[in-house]
Structure formats: structure tokens, C-alpha cells
Amino acid sequence: MSETTLPDTGTDFYQRSVAGTDEGEQQLRPRSELSAKELMREVGSVLRMSEADAAKLGDLPDDPDEDQTMIINMGPQHPSTHGVLRLMLELQGETVLRCKPIIGYLHTGMEKTGEQLTYAQGGTNVTRMDYLSPIANELAFAMATEKLLGIDGDIPERAVWIRMLMAEMSRMASHLLFMATNGMDLGAVSMMIYGWREREEVLRFFQEVTGLRMNHNYIRPGGVAADLPAGWRDGVLEILDMLPDRLDEYDTLMTGQPIWRERLQGVGVITPQEAVALGATGPILRSTGVEWDLRRDQPYMHYDEMEFDVIVGSYGDAFDRYAIRLAEIRESMRIVRQILDRMPAGDYRIQDKKVTPPPRARIDESMEALIHHFKIFTEGFKVPEGEAYVGIEGPRGEIGCYIVSDGSATPYRMHMREPSFVNIQCLPHMMRGGLVADAVAVISSVDPVLGGVDR
Amino acid sequence: MSDAAALRSDHPQEVRHVARDEYLATVKTLADEGYAMCIDLTAVDYLELPGRQLPDGAEPAQRFEVVVNLLDLGNRRRLRLRVQVPDDDATLPTLFDVHPGTEAMEREVFDMFGIEFSDHPDLTRILMPEDWVGHPLRKDYEIGRIPVQFKGANA
Numbered sequence: 001m002s003e004t005t006l007p008d009t010g011t012d013f014y015q016r017s018v019a020g021t022d023e024g025e026q027q028l029r030p031r032s033e034l035s036a037k038e039l040m041r042e043v044g045s046v047l048r049m050s051e052a053d054a055a056k057l058g059d060l061p062d063d064p065d066e067d068q069t070m071i072i073n074m075g076p077q078h079p080s081t082h083g084v085l086r087l088m089l090e091l092q093g094e095t096v097l098r099c100k101p102i103i104g105y106l107h108t109g110m111e112k113t114g115e116q117l118t119y120a121q122g123g124t125n126v127t128r129m130d131y132l133s134p135i136a137n138e139l140a141f142a143m144a145t146e147k148l149l150g151i152d153g154d155i156p157e158r159a160v161w162i163r164m165l166m167a168e169m170s171r172m173a174s175h176l177l178f179m180a181t182n183g184m185d186l187g188a189v190s191m192m193i194y195g196w197r198e199r200e201e202v203l204r205f206f207q208e209v210t211g212l213r214m215n216h217n218y219i220r221p222g223g224v225a226a227d228l229p230a231g232w233r234d235g236v237l238e239i240l241d242m243l244p245d246r247l248d249e250y251d252t253l254m255t256g257q258p259i260w261r262e263r264l265q266g267v268g269v270i271t272p273q274e275a276v277a278l279g280a281t282g283p284i285l286r287s288t289g290v291e292w293d294l295r296r297d298q299p300y301m302h303y304d305e306m307e308f309d310v311i312v313g314s315y316g317d318a319f320d321r322y323a324i325r326l327a328e329i330r331e332s333m334r335i336v337r338q339i340l341d342r343m344p345a346g347d348y349r350i351q352d353k354k355v356t357p358p359p360r361a362r363i364d365e366s367m368e369a370l371i372h373h374f375k376i377f378t379e380g381f382k383v384p385e386g387e388a389y390v391g392i393e394g395p396r397g398e399i400g401c402y403i404v405s406d407g408s409a410t411p412y413r414m415h416m417r418e419p420s421f422v423n424i425q426c427l428p429h430m431m432r433g434g435l436v437a438d439a440v441a442v443i444s445s446v447d448p449v450l451g452g453v454d455r
Numbered sequence: 456m457s458d459a460a461a462l463r464s465d466h467p468q469e470v471r472h473v474a475r476d477e478y479l480a481t482v483k484t485l486a487d488e489g490y491a492m493c494i495d496l497t498a499v500d501y502l503e504l505p506g507r508q509l510p511d512g513a514e515p516a517q518r519f520e521v522v523v524n525l526l527d528l529g530n531r532r533r534l535r536l537r538v539q540v541p542d543d544d545a546t547l548p549t550l551f552d553v554h555p556g557t558e559a560m561e562r563e564v565f566d567m568f569g570i571e572f573s574d575h576p577d578l579t580r581i582l583m584p585e586d587w588v589g590h591p592l593r594k595d596y597e598i599g600r601i602p603v604q605f606k607g608a609n610a
Contacts, residue, residue: 031491032483036555046558048577051585104582109591111567112598147466276492276528279556290528297531300465389524389535390466391494402522404499412504413592417495417524425559454582 039277045432047071047090047098054088069097076105080185080440083450087427087439094435099428103421106454114414118380119145120355122414123217126401129416130452131214132177135170136394137416138219139163140401143300145221147388148405149355156347159223160301165236165339166209166218167392168332172243173202174395175325175332178447179250182322185444186263191253198246205235222356223349236340240333247329255323264319268430268442271316278429279422282397283324284446288316294393302342306335318445325447355381380409396420396447418452470535472513478538479548482523486553490525490534493554497522498540498564502594509539518542519570523550540570549575567592 054071075086084105090098114125126141127134146152180195203213208229210216218225254260270280272288285292293310295303311327313320349356357376358369385407391400397419404413423446430442473481482493499520501507507516519540526533540547549572550557561572562581569590572578580587589596 031486032553035552040555046577050579104580104584107582112591116598143466147468152465277555279493279554279560281494292528297528298466298533387499387522388466388468389495389522391524391533398494400495400524402495402497402524406504413499415495415497417497421559421563422556425556 036277040274040429045098045428047088047100047428049088049100051102068092074439076102080443082181082443082448085424085443085448085450085453087443089431089436089439091436094437096431096434096436096439099431099439101424101427103424103450103453106450108455110455111413111415114411116410118409119221119383119411120376120380122411123220124215126414126416127215127217128451129455130394130396130399130418130420130449132174132449133170133395133399134215135166135219136392136399137401138217139167140390140392140394140399140416141403141414142219142221143392144388144390144401144403145383147390148383148386148403149221150384151222151350151352151355154352155223155350157344158227158346159348159350161339161343162224162228162348163219164301164303165336165343166206166224168335168339169202169205169236169239171395172239172329172332172336173199173206175329176202178325178395181447182444183254185440186260188254188260191250194246194250194253198243201239201242205232205239208232208235220349222352223347225349227348233340236336240336243329243333247326250326255326261319263438263441264317264322264445266315266317266319267434267438268318268321268445269316270426270430274429275316275426278425280397280426281419282394282423283321283328284397284423284426286311286324287313287320289314294391294398298391300392303335306338308332308335318441321445321447382407382409383411391417394419396449396452397423416452416455418455420448420450420452421455424448424453467533468535469533470537472509473536473538474514475538475540475547478536479550479553481536482525482550482553485525485534489527489529489532492526492528493523493550493557493560494526494533495522495524496550496557496560496564498568498570498592500568500592500594513537514539519545519568521547521564521570545570546573547571548573551575566590569593 057071069090069092071088071090073086074089076084086102088100088102089096110125110129114122117125122141123138126137129137143152146155176195176199180192183191183195206216207213209232210218270288272290275285275288275290289312291310291312296310308331311324311331313324357373362369363373383405385405387404389400389402391398398417399419400417402415403411406412426446427442431439499522500518501516501520502518509516517539521538521540523536524533538547547570549561558576559581561575562579564570565572565578566580566583567590579585
């Protein structure tokens with residue numbers, strides 16, 4: 001730092017910050033002057049080595065005199081890697097030095113597939129990406145399509161509220177599953193069963209509403225696929241009545257328990273600067289104390305009318321991320337209760353003949369309706385030229401959908417910004433200097449879904 | 456293009472076209488202005504839409520376009536940068552030093568589109584196998600098909 005001279009040109013921000021301090025060489029430098037080396041505590045925590053190079057290392061003769069490190073593979077078939085994540089770990093004894101997440105085992109080219117499917121079919125594709133938050137994926141896709149169609153302000157009220165209800169229920173389901181897998185990874189096996197059990201209750205509700213437990217294709221451009229079935233309110237209330245006691249049980253079982261805290265507190269720490277620099281969103285960003293939740297900070301639908309808290313942590317460790325998710329289930333329940341009070345009557349999809357097929361009953365009596373229905377489901381509907389990006393708060397962070405339209409019925413380019421894909425870059429920085437055993441806790445606390453990572 | 460029609464409502468679309476040689480400098484300036492987070496970096500192959508219209512003042516349209524989504528946490532704003540990248544010299548400077556989180560995204564764009572990011576610390580394939588040939592999301596890359604016994608068969 002001693003050699004650093006001030007640059008001649010500075011932005012206003014820089015001039016002001018210099019004027020406001022008089023700390024010589026220690027004064028604040030503008031963000032653009034910082035390099036990755038300064039933003040991150042350890043740029044060196046990422047292992048950058050190709051597989052061919054790694055394979056060659058195996059042929060080297062042993063040299064007992066040198067302080068040896070060892071490169072081992074964890075995954076892709078390891079139960080704690082949540083699917084098929086593979087980590088190349090450089091170890092010294094039991095300490096993790098560097099790490100490289102290797103992904104792509106689930107890559108099926110879904111973005112390419114998205115270019116072949118019409119906007120009406122696209123929902124079936126995106127819902128399978130991050131398979132633990134299918135509703136959020138569909139929502140981002142539908143909202144981006146609506147933005148291009150220019151109908152994003154015309155979606156019927158009931159449809160918007162149904163979307164919010166489903167999105168929050170989906171967040172609960174996803175976080176409940178996190179509770180299960182996090183427990184399983186750390187040896188709290190009963191927790192695994194409890195988490196799956198509660199999630200299943202939510203999925204049962206989804207099945208009543210959408211017909212499927214997962215991969216619903218329920219939220220579609222223009223609204224939702226079907227109205228809520230009779231008795232949906234009881235279904236929701238049953239879950240809302242059941243969950244608080246169960247969540248208290250989780251608290252008893254884990255939150256205050258010394259072993260649990262020992263395993264999580266201070267493990268996988270990440271700083272707010274690092275989280276922002278790495279583009280991490282969702283519970284990871286919030287665990288560092290950065291208050292950022294798109295539902296509150298860039299509100300969409302009716303989230304600005306909802307009363308809920310954005311939960312933040314203070315240490316950025318695995319325990320904070322666990323506690324945040326547990327608290328977010330409670331916040332989602334609060335939102336769902338408010339939605340129940342305000343659910344309006346009305347249409348569940350937009351009455352725009354361009355994007356909405358005629359009701360099933362009309363098809364039997366009208367030839368035109370039959371043709372219309374057939375056209376929408378075979379050719380799809382045309383979307384005006386343009387490009388749009390829509391980002392929403394998914395359970396794991398910002399789920400964004402970027403669509404480029406060339407004016408035809410299929411997207412010219414469809415890109416999903418998957419939070420897991422970006423968040424997974426935090427792993428090397430969180431693991432640096434920790435034990436191998438903690439690596440499992442760290443992966444678990446990031447909660448990556450490999451379907452979303454690889455797409 | 457809907458650039459002008461920055462639509463009302465929930466998700467404002469603010470777009471800025473940036474020349475390739477000003478790209479890195481622009482991102483740095485924006486970082487000082489508060490856009491401290493790079494949310495997304497992706498690309499589009501406009502092979503099938505040559506001569507598409509870009510707003511006045513933008514660089515002439517090229518085959519590739521790199522799209523960068525920046526986020527300003529303090530002021531709660533979003534900005535999308537669009538950079539034209541020609542086919543015969545598909546390179547861009549990396550954003551790694553400003554936004555280390557672009558490492559994986561740039562690798563993905565390299566993998567899928569073959570756009571190279573100079574000074575990237577580890578520009579290797581990320582989703583496809585290391586020895587894969589071709590860049591799948593390019594428009595001249597054939598989509599795979601599984602032969603089906605009867606579909607399109609000569610009766």
C-alpha cells in the first residue's frame with residue numbers, strides 16, 4: 001500500500017470520500033481500484049487445475065521429505081453433495097487448502113431446449129431446472145414472457161395472489177427440505193425424516209392444486225393453469241396449523257443443541273464483501289448481514305403490501321444460514337396468512353385471446369374455439385421482438401430469466417440465472433482452512449441444487 | 456427492440472449499450488457509482504438475425520452480444536449492459552478483477568458460445584466435458600436428435 005499514489009481522475013464519489021477523510025495512505029480507495037485479490041480474503045482458495053493435470057499428479061514419485069499435500073475427489077456420487085457435485089480438494093492432513101467445484105454432470109442443455117419450445121411449452125422446461133423450487137422458476141419465466149408481451153400489468157388480481165401463495169408455499173417446501181438434508185449431512189438423521197415429512201404435506205397441497213407434486217408447470221404466461229380447487233383454504237390452513245409446533249420441535253432438536261452448534265458455528269464463514277463480490281444472493285448474502293431480499297427491496301406482485309421481516313445473520317457462518325432458513329419458513333407462513341385474508345375472486349388467467357386458450361367447455365360446441373385451442377397448443381403465440389430480464393427472490397437467491405424474442409412463438413434465447421450456479425463459487429472460500437468434515441457442513445449450508453447449477 | 460419501452464411496473468428494464476473497448480472501464484465506473492454486484496453475465500448469438508436494429512448511438516450490431524446484469528444494492532437499481540462482440544474476434548476483457556463472481560459465468564459463456572475472456576484466471580469448459588468440440592448454444596450448432604422409429608419414416 002505504501003507505494004500507492006492517488007489516481008489523477010476520480011469520480012465524484014471518490015473525491016468526496018477523500019475530502020471526508022484524512023488518513024493518508026490508508027484512505028478509502030474507490031471500488032474500481034480494487035482487484036479480486038483485495039476483495040477476497042484469499043483468491044488462492046480456488047484450485048485451478050484441469051483434470052488432465054490432476055491425473056498426472058498421480059504418477060509423480062512420492063517425496064516424503066517434502067511437506068505433502070494431497071488432491072482428492074469428493075463426489076460426484078457422495079451423498080452429501082446433493083446430487084452430482086464433484087469437489088477436487090487439496091488437503092494437507094485433514095485441512096482443506098484449495099478446492100475446485102466441478103459441475104456439469106447434470107447438464108442437459110436446457111437453455112438450448114428452451115429455444116425449441118414455444119412460450120406455452122417453456123414452463124415444462126424451466127420447472128425442471130431447480131427442481132426444489134419449480135414454482136419460482138415458472139414464475140420468473142412467465143413474468144419475463146409477460147414483460148415482452150406487454151401484459152405484465154394486466155394479469156388478473158386473483159392470478160397474482162395465487163402466484164404469491166404458491167411461491168411462498170414453494171419457499172416453505174424448499175427450506176423444509178433444506179432442514180432435512182442439512183440434518184442428514186450433519187448426522188441428525190431424525191431431522192432428515194422430519195423435514196421430508198413436513199415437506200411432503202406441502203407437496204400434497206401442490207398436488208391438489210396443480211396435479212403434480214413437483215414440476216408443476218402451473219404458473220403460465222398470462223396467469224395460472226387452473227383455479228384453486230374447492231377446499232384449498234382448508235389445505236393451506238392445515239399446513240399452517242401443523243407447522244409451528246413442528247418448527248418448535250426443530251428448535252428443540254437442533255437450534256439449542258450443543259453438538260449442532262459446535263458443528264455449525266464459525267464454520268464456512270464468508271464476509272459481506274466476499275458475498276457481494278461473488279454475486280451470492282439469498283440466505284448466503286443475508287447471513288453476512290447484508291439486508292437484501294428482492295421481495296422487499298425491488299418488490300414485485302403484491303409483496304410491498306405484505307408484512308414480513310427480512311431475516312439477516314451477523315457472522316456469515318453455516319449456523320446463520322441454517323437459522324435464516326428456519327426463520328424464513330416462519331416468515332413465509334406469515335405472508336401466506338395475509339394472502340389467505342386477501343385472496344380476491346375473479347379470473348385466474350388473463351382474458352386475452354392471444355395467449356389464453358378458450359375454456360374446455362367451449363371446445364365441444366364451437367369449431368372456432370377448437371381451432372383456437374389447437375393453434376395455441378401447437379403453434380403457440382407470437383411474442384413481440386425484444387429482450388427482458390426479470391429477477392425474483394427464489395428460496396436460494398435471485399432466480400432471473402432473460403429472454404430474447406425475435407417475434408416468433410419460440411424464444412430466440414432463453415437464459416436462466418440460477419442462484420445455485422453462482423452461489424457454488426462461494427464453496428472454496430468458505431472451506432479454506434477448515435476440516436474435511438466441515439466441508440460437508442459447508443456444502444449443505446450453501447444448499448445448491450444441481451439441477452439448477454447444470455441446467 | 457423494447458429498449459425505449461422501459462415498461463412501467465415491477466421489473467424496470469434499464470439498458471445501456473457499451474462499446475467493446477469501453478466495456479471494462481464502464482463496469483469499473485459503474486462499480487464506483489454503486490453497482491457493486493454483478494448478478495448475471497450471459498451471451499446471445501444473433502447469427503439468425505443479422506442487421507438487427509439497435510438504438511441510435513450504439514455500436515453496429517455484431518454476431519454475439521454479451522449481456523451483463525449489474526445490481527446496486529444501496530440504491531436498489533439494476534442496469535443491463537449490452538456489448539457487441541464480432542464473430543471473427545470473439546474476445547472481451549474479463550470482469551474477474553472487478554467482480555470475482557463472474558468467473559463461473561464467463562466460463563459458461565466461453566463454454567457455450569466460444570467467446571474468450573482475456574486475463575480470465577481459468578478459462579476452461581465448465582458444463583461440457585473438457586474435450587468437447589464445439590459450442591452448444593451457438594445457433595449453427597445442431598441440436599441433437601434421438602432417432603425415432605416411425606417419425607418421419609417413408610411409408
